[in-house]
Amino acid sequence: MAAEISDGGACGLHPKKGFTSYPSSLKLAAVEDYLSGEGSLDAMCRKYGISSHAVLQQWITLYNQGHRDFKTRRAQEESGMAEKKKLSYEEKLQAVLYCIGHRLDYRQASEQYKITYQQIYNWVKKYQEQGETGLLDRR
Structure with missing residues (x-):
């Protein structure tokens, strides 16, 4: 089984610090493109710069459950407070x-x-x- 190669180059070898935040519009676009058959999970992650398949799969699940607004983590915290x-x-x-x-x-x-x-x-x-x-x- 071949190892998966990241498009990050040498920078991809350095550990990431913290969470990556994505705008709601990017989340919605990536999910809708995937669901309309525009490409695979891998293709959508590369196209939109998403860190992993798991992140995109989580967005797809939320979308299918009716949570189409995709508030960012910060917006959720601010509105909750x-x-x-x-x-x-x-x-x-x-x-x-x-x-x-x-x-x-x-x-x-x-x-x-x-x-x-x-x-x-x-x-x-x-x-x-x-x-x-x-x-x-x-x-």
């Missing part, structure tokens, strides 16, 4: 029941109630384990 807010017990309960009523669509519930995905996920988990008392603030 901006949206986090404290809700009353009644508002938490309402958000949890909304999420459960919409087949555990955490993303939709987080957008509806202007809270983070992690907040609604944790509240639903507590509600399922402990009932309404799981949502009480015990501080």
Whole structure:
């Protein structure tokens, strides 16, 4: 079995530091080109400068699940921090029941109630384990 050769030349031998960030437009273009049969995973990685097949395959999975916006990691972190807010017990309960009523669509519930995905996920988990008392603030 032949070893795979990178187009990075001598620079490709140096270890990378940190994560590579890709613009949403590049992600979408690469996925749509691949799905329309424009080339193989390898060809798309070379064409768009994507670090590995696994990265592109992850984008394809997200795309097929309906996450077509492809927010960058930084945009997700910034929006998550901006949206986090404290809700009353009644508002938490309402958000949890909304999420459960919409087949555990955490993303939709987080957008509806202007809270983070992690907040609604944790509240639903507590509600399922402990009932309404799981949502009480015990501080």
